[in-house]
Amino acid sequence: MSQSNNIPLGIGLMVLTTFVFAVQDGLSRHLAGEYNVLMVVMIRYWFFAAFVISIAGRKAGGLRAAARTTQPILQGLRGLLLAAEICVMVAAFTILGLVESHAVFTCYPLLVAALSGPVLGESVGWRRWSAIGVGFIGVLIILQPGMSVFDPAAAIPLLAATMFAVYGLLTRYVSRKDTTATSFFWTGTMGAVAMTLVGLWFWEPMTGRDWVFMACLCVTGVTGHWLLIKCYEVAEASAVQPFAYLQLVFAAIIGITLFGETVKLNVAIGAAIIVAAGLFTFWRERVKRASH
Structure with missing residues (x-):
């Protein structure tokens, strides 16, 4: 299937995607x-799974075709890993806030670049290794590991970023044999099954107002994933991916205006270094692809 490459439309969709995910x-x-993290993520996954199943049901071959894979263990592991990563990241929001959590989490593309060699056998040149090193200096500036005020909780979003990077690499690996639709189906269904088995034990009654917020959470989750799929359908990933960093900006605005969070100087400097290093790795990847 030939892919169109409408870069302006792709960029617009990516910006909208990052805004929706920041609202989420x-x-x-x-x-x-207000409620247990596992219950919140479980309900979110119920809607996500319903969305995934409805998409799969409309495609040729239906659910059976979407679920068909020669890599069920890897696909299942991907689904479990993403569900666990979401739980860890949502917990980080409640402990550290949106600003600091996202500032650290933005290092995940650098982790993908660093791990793509040992995991996928891809070559990573000295320029990208240099950018990865610079990016992790940014992470250290945010975490301040040598300071007396260092909060170990600051490592939580770093764990989430590592989990998400491994998830991304596994997704790239299984895509060698499976379609995007198959990977998407396994992501939603495995996550929903796993979160239901765990989350039901932590069920709490919710207020009517918070059920409205929960409905909005489910809608933004589904909308964000749908926009992301459309974004990658209309434009090549390397052209639009740098704009994914806008999620940090939108999340920071929400954190400051709605939750009274503040941006510390070390967090701002560290995040700027991480984003710059990440943009360089995307640029190098694009140059490398163009030369082949």
Whole structure:
């Protein structure tokens, strides 16, 4: 299937995607502050699974075709890993807030670049290794590991970023044999099954107002994933991916205006270094592809 490459439309969709996901994170921060994280993520996954199944049902071959894979263990592991990563990241929102959590989490593309060699056998040149090193200096500036005020909780979004990077690499690996539709189906269904088995034990009654917020959380989750799929359908990933960093900006605005968070100087400097290093790795990847 030939892919169109409407870069302006792709960029517009990516900007909208990052805004929707930032709103989703704000809703997650509120709900997880009031209720158990596992219950919140479980309900979100129920809607996500329903969305995935409805998409699969409309395609040729239906659910059976979407679920068909020669890599069920890897696909299942991907689904479990993403569900666990979401739980860890939502917990980070409640402990550290949106600003600091996202500032650290933005290092995940650098982790993908660093791990793509040992995991996928891809070559990573000295320029990209240099950018990865610079990016992790940015992470250290945010975490301040040598300071007396260092909060170990600051490592939580770093764990989430590592989990998400491994998830991304596994997704790239299984895509060698499976379609995007198959990977998407396994992501939603495995996550929903796993979160239901765990989350039901932590069920709490919710207020009517928070059920409205929960409905909005589910809608933003589904909308964000749908926009992301459309974004990658209309434009090549390397052209639009740098704009994914705008989620940090939108999340920071929501954190500051709605939750009274503040941006510390070390967090701002560290995040700027991480984003710059990440943009360089995307640029190098694009140059490398163009030369082949």
